[in-house]
Amino acid sequence: MLGMAAPLSANAIFDRALLRRRFLRAARSGFEDFLLQAVIDGVCERLTLVMRPFPTAADIGTPSPELARRLAGEGRVVTRMAPIAAALGGCGLRLVGDEEALPFQEASFDLAVSALNLQSVNDLPGALIQIRRALKADGLFLGCLLGGRTLHELRSALAVAETEVSGGTSPRVAPFADVRDMGGLLQRAGFALPVADSETTIVRYRDLFALMADLRAMGATNALVARRRLLARRALFHRAAEIYAERFSDADGRIRATFDLVFISGWAPHESQQKPLRPGSAQMRLADALGGAKPPETQ
Template identity: 50%
Template sequence: MTDPKRLTDVTALQLHRARATALFLQEAAADELQDRLSMVNRSFTSPAVVTPFPTIWKMRLPAALTCSDEEELALTPGAHDLVVHAMGLHWANDPVGQLIQCRRALKPDGMLIAATLGGQTLQELRSCLAQAEIALSGGLSPRVLPMGEIRDLGALLQRAGLALPVADSLTLTVEYRDAFHLMRDLRAMGETNALTARPKTAANRRLFEETSRLYAEHFATSTGRIPATFEMVFLTGWAPDDSQQKPLRPGSAQQRLADALDVSETPLPD
């Protein structure tokens, strides 16, 4: 039985992923993650990847343990010097819990890097769907997954107990012939609506026809195609270790900032 208090209907999500055939977004995130790892001056000998699509990672990190992004991750505490959480965090009912489990799986000074979809993702579709549904029915239904803003997602790293947290984003814009082709592609990605509170009956086709019309009216490019935004947010943190750099205590500076900048110091008025 579905728990109405949970954001994601896990059973529906698994069914959507099982029929996924177009994984270009997962591939793009994996390529970006691999590039970022190549710039880290460290050799990882015991990596693990949390991913709903493990075949994508077989060529990139062939020695890595892979596990699905279930609520209890199949990771051994303290066993890995690298954990990659790949494009599943946006569907997690407990994203902090996912990151805490990843942190526990790390050796001291081990690295976590996660990729997830951010709040700008599908902003055009979200806007047009809402406008069309209000016009046709006078209300709104949960039809597109709410995704975290980069600032909020970055804060999850600290809540999970990770050191040296960094969050940044990469925006991809993909063009489609119309909104119907976009929604068909989302289905092929396994990224269609799996919200617990989603409408359980099929929507009237008029809703999608009006959405497509509004999409073309407000967002069409000069070529007549429509853009779809995908914001990928990358979160990086480290398992705490005594060898890591730490901020100095307040008042412990050995030189005034004004002297370092070679400027005159102007006292603030009381």
């Protein structure tokens, strides 16, 4: 079964076909997975805190088979979907599909996971709705995507350098969702008990060019629809490297690159889940529940 890529709309942020080509290039030349491995560890660690078996699971677009392998190693039946066939190693049922048009029937899985993939969909609320529909009642979604502070140093250095060299700026680093928005997006998609939290990972590099080499090896170079099509002048990147070193380097001269990892979770609704009380129906003051004293009476 093949998932069809969603057509490029007038409001698209990412060129999804270009993203797949970039990922294919990275997969063939040796995918750089140090960040992905850290995220997979985080997803699995969070899953161990949930005392449920989850017999069937779907891995939605994680760029390597490692997460699916670890889920299957705990006795689950795993279906792994990836954007290109070259990424489909590992175990379980494997299929090519697109996160914007999931090839799953409703209520198919007890668990859905996704690591470092959903930040590049054009319609994140729509993708979350499809994931929720693919879950059985009381099924869990657990994922991680890049958050708003990711590569803010690179974004700043490139913007300043391009203003100096070319007299203007063009989009070069993708916009990312803020952790403060993710709980609302999960709720909007119909998930119950939504949770979003973030972790910051700082990676140090020799210079901007070493960072850009790693991004290329992750398949994470610029695929914005609004990107400038003309080749950038070499002077732009040399100036950006200077600005980066001036503003974001440590005492030993190595530069810092921030990766903001936003972990999200939510449940497909079920009647057994906790429900919020109706407004005005509480039997206890919040201060009393938290052990606080009554406020002093006014004179």
